[in-house]
Amino acid sequence: MTASAPALLDVRNLSVAVDTDEGVASILDGVNFQLAPGSIHGVVGESGCGKSTLIKAILGLLPARSRATEGSVALNGKPLFGLEQASTAHSVRGRQIGFIPQDPFLALNPVFRVGDQLLEAMWWHGAGSDDTNREKPRAQRRRAYSERIVELLRAVQLPDPELALARYPHQFSGGQRQRLLIAAALACAPQVVLADEPTTALDVTTQLQILKLLRQLTRERGVSMMFVTHDFGVVAQLCDTVTVMYAGQTVETGPVATVMEQPSHPYTRMLLACHPERSVELKGIPGAVPSPLRPPAGCRFNPRCPEVIPDCESGRPKLLPASAGRHVACFRCHAEAVP
Amino acid sequence: MKSGPILSLENVVSVYGGGRSWLGRAQPEVRAVDGVTFDVQEGEALALVGESGCGKTTLAKTVLGLLRERSGNIRLDGKLVSGLTPQQARLARMTIQYVHQDPGAALDPWWTIGHTLDETLRIHAVSDRAERARRIEEMLSAVGLDSSFLRRYPHELSGGQQRRIGLARILILHPRIVILDEPTSGLDLSVQATVLGLFDELRHQFGLTYIFVSHDLSVVRRMCDRVAIMYLGRVVELGPTEPIFRAPVHSYTRALLSASPSLTPGQLDGMPSLRDDPPSPSAVPSGCGFRTRCALADRVCSAHRPALEAVVDDAANGHMAACHHWQDGLFSSADGSLAMHGVGAQ
Ligand SMILES: Nc1ncnc2c1ncn2[C@@H]1O[C@H](COP(=O)(O)OP(=O)(O)OP(=O)(O)O)[C@@H](O)[C@H]1O
Ligand SMILES: Nc1ncnc2c1ncn2[C@@H]1O[C@H](COP(=O)(O)OP(=O)(O)OP(=O)(O)O)[C@@H](O)[C@H]1O
Ligand SMILES: [Mg+2]
Ligand SMILES: [Mg+2]
Numbered sequence: 084m085t086a087s088a089p090a091l092l093d094v095r096n097l098s099v100a101v102d103t104d105e106g107v108a109s110i111l112d113g114v115n116f117q118l119a120p121g122s123i124h125g126v127v128g129e130s131g132c133g134k135s136t137l138i139k140a141i142l143g144l145l146p147a148r149s150r151a152t153e154g155s156v157a158l159n160g161k162p163l164f165g166l167e168q169a170s171t172a173h174s175v176r177g178r179q180i181g182f183i184p185q186d187p188f189l190a191l192n193p194v195f196r197v198g199d200q201l202l203e204a205m206w207w208h209g210a211g212s213d214d215t216n217r218e219k220p221r222a223q224r225r226r227a228y229s230e231r232i233v234e235l236l237r238a239v240q241l242p243d244p245e246l247a248l249a250r251y252p253h254q255f256s257g258g259q260r261q262r263l264l265i266a267a268a269l270a271c272a273p274q275v276v277l278a279d280e281p282t283t284a285l286d287v288t289t290q291l292q293i294l295k296l297l298r299q300l301t302r303e304r305g306v307s308m309m310f311v312t313h314d315f316g317v318v319a320q321l322c323d324t325v326t327v328m329y330a331g332q333t334v335e336t337g338p339v340a341t342v343m344e345q346p347s348h349p350y351t352r353m354l355l356a357c358h359p360e361r362s363v364e365l366k367g368i369p370g371a372v373p374s375p376l377r378p379p380a381g382c383r384f385n386p387r388c389p390e391v392i393p394d395c396e397s398g399r400p401k402l403l404p405a406s407a408g409r410h411v412a413c414f415r416c417h418a419e420a421v422p
Numbered sequence: 423m424k425s426g427p428i429l430s431l432e433n434v435v436s437v438y439g440g441g442r443s444w445l446g447r448a449q450p451e452v453r454a455v456d457g458v459t460f461d462v463q464e465g466e467a468l469a470l471v472g473e474s475g476c477g478k479t480t481l482a483k484t485v486l487g488l489l490r491e492r493s494g495n496i497r498l499d500g501k502l503v504s505g506l507t508p509q510q511a512r513l514a515r516m517t518i519q520y521v522h523q524d525p526g527a528a529l530d531p532w533w534t535i536g537h538t539l540d541e542t543l544r545i546h547a548v549s550d551r552a553e554r555a556r557r558i559e560e561m562l563s564a565v566g567l568d569s570s571f572l573r574r575y576p577h578e579l580s581g582g583q584q585r586r587i588g589l590a591r592i593l594i595l596h597p598r599i600v601i602l603d604e605p606t607s608g609l610d611l612s613v614q615a616t617v618l619g620l621f622d623e624l625r626h627q628f629g630l631t632y633i634f635v636s637h638d639l640s641v642v643r644r645m646c647d648r649v650a651i652m653y654l655g656r657v658v659e660l661g662p663t664e665p666i667f668r669a670p671v672h673s674y675t676r677a678l679l680s681a682s683p684s685l686t687p688g689q690l691d692g693m694p695s696l697r698d699d700p701p702s703p704s705a706v707p708s709g710c711g712f713r714t715r716c717a718l719a720d721r722v723c724s725a726h727r728p729a730l731e732a733v734v735d736d737a738a739n740g741h742m743a744a745c746h747h748w749q750d751g752l753f754s755s756a757d758g759s760l761a762m763h764g765v766g767a768q
Binding site: 103104127128129130131135146185186187188189237240241242243246254255256257258259261262280283284285286287288289290291292294295298313314315316317319320321339340343344353354355357358359360362364365366367368371374 | 438450471472473474475476479523524526527566568570573577578579580581582583604607608609610611612613614615616618619622637638639640641643644645677678681682683684685686687688689690693695696699700701702703704
């Protein structure tokens, strides 16, 4: 990891809680990560561990009963948190952070044409810092933005990009809708892209084109990206670094090759072993994810971990530097690392 | 000793649009399913794989009877169930159930999960309350969730949790044929393994037949007996899973298999992309639909639409492809590696 380059997006010690009828549930607990310019950071972890919540917290889009209880988020060195109420927060986020939401079916408004929905964001935020269209008359500006969208739709492999603008969301397939959202997120030429499982509905040939497009954006324009996915193949091919989360906490983070080829946290290892190419019998990790209302004491993975030592049930393991540039939160790994 | 197929499709065509919208704008016709023919045997798992937008969901909806086919025959247990009105068609095909591609949109946002599951069983005439509760409990634990989820609303669930509820909701109905539209997308590997294990188990326990729509080739390879590869509304290759994965003959299939991201990092730049843009579904190329992106294409390919034909001597094997040049394809992959001669690199 390039520790020297200042992070474009800097998330420190972020915790999120949600009020439920049965009490307060801790969804995220002290999450840290930094996005360096031009790099792609993958986030994996069990379903429900708080990946989407992390993105929503950064964007200030947490649902009604959830709130960030601790921590800070900074973009380009400027804190984003605490800006919630101010209208500037919205425009900073809209202009500089592109967001690809997880659910392509719910994210588009069914009653408006796709073209109008995609144009709206550009109308507000423009198309990047070098956008010269903002001063132009309405009609010209509209034409310029439409052209940009058509170009993006072509880049994400949507057939008939010109005709697509006049269609309604239901007239697209699942994967086509997902690509509309990718184009929408890139339309304002953001510096940071937060992508929540953006290629789940895509076949692998189309996915490949999209991965290449994203990689190109980071190389040529220094865009940074956080990429949430369950697909370790995509992590391996696209990402520079990866964070593995479990029950709202980071358990392991580091360069992709290290984490994938020599995973050290037991959860990472057991998760990778469930891959259909690797698992002998189709069985998940024994046990269930703990309820965020009643997280177990000590390491949150300890009830399912085959390698517990006494420490695991008492204290919370810190995320400490370990071999090959990675950080691991595991007492056993820490004990083994110290001679 | 084999009885006839449980489901049989013959030249099924489904079309969107055509005619005019209320504004008087001409709507281009999209032949989303363009002459699909295949049989599904009782108890098998058939994968439906293909480019995004190639018509998989449309085909699923047509088979279910949610969408009326323009032409062609659909038989269930040998009985013709096509050419009916939508209501009649859905009634005749009640033993076929569908697990929606989108988990969130399939759940009613105003109902708790428990209410949704209970209502599903009630609609399907399970009148005994204790029986309903028992089946819900059983299925919930089978998909790896506990009963505290019954009190929650859909927005209080993560994407993967919604997907598991969607599965539970269909499986409690004990259907005979289940169409699973992307059933594992959005699941982590651990839950995915559990759910796949559950599919296998239920399949054997209830003799279920699956049509498995998926983009995840390692899942398909693991789960399915046969694979149908679709491109632009047509089946381009069909056959038993292993032969297709080991020696695919259609250029599209080969492009697809080589685009599957491997677990060994750092190969993105070396992976060949399909050339050219995807063709418009409302102006499908003449002849072979894949020819604009295929390096093997020549004049024959634009003049004639290739039929789905057996590609090995052993016809019982059932490996078929729709390509004028499949022999070339077979030749270039004879060394067992995925030779990319058939696919134009960008
Ligand atoms: N009102 C609520 N009550 C209890 N738990 C809640 C509530 N709202 C959200 N949660 C929980 O918060 C957790 C985090 O959800 P989030 O959507 O961030 O998960 P995720 O990591 O994105 O999962 P996936 O991979 O399935 O999309 C989930 O376990 C969810 O059940
Ligand atoms: N209501 C509609 N009106 C017009 N065209 C439609 C409609 N629904 C789908 N289409 C088009 O029909 C084609 C097939 O769509 P379908 O949803 O069946 O694709 P799919 O194979 O399921 O794709 P994906 O893998 O992305 O879900 C696409 O080109 C799509 O744009
Ligand atoms: Mg999520
Ligand atoms: Mg679909």
